Amino acid sequence: MCQFARGPPSDSLCQTIAWHAGVDPELTMLLVTGATGFVGQDLLRRLRLRNLPFKAACRSDRAGYLAVGDIDGGTDWKAVLPGVDAVIHLAAANQNVVDGSNPGPEVFRTVNTEGTINLAKQAAASGVKRFIFISTIKVNGERSAKERPFTPQDIPNPATDYAVSKLEAERALIALSKTSDMQIVIIRPPLVYGRGAGGSFKALAQLVRSGIPLPMASIGNRRSMIYVENLADLIVTAVVHPAAAGQVLLAGDGEAVSTPELLRLLAAAMGRRARLVPCPPAVLQMLGRAIGKEELVSRLTDWLEVDTSHTRALLDWTPPFDMRDALKRSF
Structure with missing residues (x-):
């Protein structure tokens, strides 16, 4: 499924679109959740550059942010929703395959x-016109078939508690859109990288920087990623574009690369040379199982390619940065 409950754009969203065309109407007020996170901080910078007014929400008291406490089925959003025309929901419980941290199925489902x-229902009741939900490509699956990138039409195939929780949220939002006037937009990004990124991107960068030989020259996969500034640009486009x-x-830089290619690009961005040596992927996978890092090794050896042609054509959107420039900006 790639489309649901479409309707005409709201008046205020039309005003924002008109403003981008050169008109000077009253601007739309946005609410950004998870605003202090990696993606959230970059998104706020982009909103400021675009002169789009926003409210930034986070869990605890911080200067310039609205504190909402823990996010669950009982969070009260009434104090921050008045006057909001569109919600960008970034806040989430995440997993980290590098350090092995995993909040567990109950936390994923709760948050x-x-x-x-809970937020979407309160937003709809408050008159919010568009709700942008940042989901994950893992809703499509942990790996794509060789030479067959993921598309929006794929039957969901989540394999982790994290991905299942995101799919359940997606389905609930779709159901809500059919009984309310609030428009829903779902964005599924793959790995998000950039300056300050953690997780597997940080771990790979540290490996390249160390200069030790890496047994990854024989990996022939292709994986898609998205630079954080490209994702922020897509989110803003999804806020103001009527066709969204x-x-x-599906999000992505538009270029999928193999793990060896990525390591070489990382090295070049850091002014270094990647030292890669051959090793059969099957051996790497066996070693991963032996040391309890099977999921991390799978990310290095499996395919996870994303077809973003639907997103690009529908929104007339092109990522502002290609992968090589984006990687240079990441260090």
């Missing part, structure tokens, strides 16, 4: 599913 549904309403949008 990612129940927390999202009711869509599942």
